[in-house]
Amino acid sequence: MSRTGRSTNRTGRSTSRTGRSKRAAGTDITVHRPEDLSAAQRAAWHRAMDESPEYANPFLSPEFAAGIGRHRGGVQIAVLHEHGEPVGFLPYERNLLGIGRAVGLGLSDCQALVHRPGIIWDTEELLRACGLASFEFDHLVEEQKPFGRHVTGMFASPVIDLRPGDGDYAAWLRAAYPGQAKSTLKKERRLARDVGEVRFVFDERDPRMLRRLMEWKSAQYRRTGRMDRFARPWIVHLVHDLFRLQEEHFTGVLSVLYAGDRPVAAHFGPRSRTVLAAWFTAYDPAFHYYSPGLMMHLRTAEAAARHGVRVVDLGRGDKEYKDWLKTRELRVGEGFAVRPHPVAAVHRMWRRPVRGLRNTVLAHPALREPADRLLKTVGALRSAHRA
Template structure:
């Protein structure tokens, strides 16, 4: 008999935390920092609505599902829109009925946007599939460089040309893969906010909890999660920065940004390559670039792992509203109206993203 109880993340006991750590350590698909206790603890510091569904069978813990609980039983995965990957913290062979777990947890709607495609519980409820791009450094930087360079020779010739420009057209440059200077983090977030506004996207740093999360991840002692700020200075000026989060073996490429003044020398990509060059000596095996059809991800990535997006809705007011929004979107996209048919879907996604960030 499967039993599910929920608790606030801050109240997770030592026995449960030990089981969580054991599940993550034994399951390679959970190597991302997003699945760590450290990330859970940082998110719990930033958001009061962080909860855990603890799943037991015959009294033994078989898995966890972290989530944020909103109004009317509406729930989202850990980290909300900042959590690119999510799912059950459980052994690789674990089998769950997602709808049954949510029902016992008292949740009416669970909206997921980056669930692991390897977890069968999400498949019946998936409406969209995608993949997260991975730079595989398990054999070292030079092996990755040679392998991808053979597959994408033009792209890697361009990367080498940008490095030569950096060396030839600047007086000096300095890479710092570990840059703990507060002013660098502040400038990176300032630039990223401006970039969101300039490109018409929601500024994720306009809400307090996202900045609290970034700060919480910088605290020493988190289990298997740590903020990593990296930078490139050119001629004494900050040219590029990256704010990421890493576990022992995986870096999640999170918030890259650069000064357009230095665009000619490719500061962002040069910084990414320097990160990939240095970190394997510190145990890093993969850089997760996340989903998205960007040329640089396709060219640099060794492979992808599958992700799923969708929702589960129980009979309820929240469930009916979620189902209605989905029906409107589906009906509009079937109409022969060209690009106009996508407007309802785009509008719902913008509303959903806004409410997800404002939920905390």
């Protein structure tokens, strides 16, 4: 029995303590905490990731859901069964009112019900089985058709398709990005002359460099007026936890660019067997003249290809560097899956205008640029006040 109070009967159907069967489109459902998943269930989850490229993202792994669950309450996993076999997995967070959201909402760049090919479900029955009045998402993979009528907007999520180069980094860069190669290599040579030999470590295991990255990123958030994610202790602890994970389907990868012995830029993100998620990238602002952020992304992509990664997911959002780097775009959905329930109606009325206003600003350069300037002004005032 899982600690949520739902157990599985002899026919494989999930039952609550009142004895009612929980089903979605003929699929039996059980609900568990992440730590209560069996080894067989985790293996089935990994198998579903391997069988469909759209579910290969590390944010869709049981390891990521378990990581969030260690630092936030209310994380649960709905497991779909057919003929007694686990065939689908929906990680989510649930509050006491039955309001649900994709696990890691605000941090995760990919969300989905991970399932084996051919599995279908009824969304309303799924929500009822999970005890949810609503389920909010903002990076739902496009292939999740049963959620389709609940999607309020679709957005581009750029990716880089990778293949290993035949030579060194410079040869790979010239082949993959001929337009950026000359200027980038020139800046790297200048950095080497001015500071020290440029070297890159794809999988740096020194936790001091992870702390340095978070310090740089916090300073960047403050300069630009954004919310400082690393001011939240649970996110700091989560990143440290994921950094220590080195599993087949999930590894926390810290990459660092050095000039001599001095770290210049760093990136931390999770990877699965074939996908690396670009998550937190930052650099020492003393070296901004050399474009260290772009150097970091290019070095990471080249090294990731040599380590078996086939796709770098840059995440949803309009950024100039993403337009330079991307080879194509995925589509991700935002919205609220709901079932008839007064709590769902109130939650949607509260959240939808906020999301709509943000998306309107982000979609129009005439609005986005003044908003960015305002945030930077706020950040500068904040920094001056701290000083």
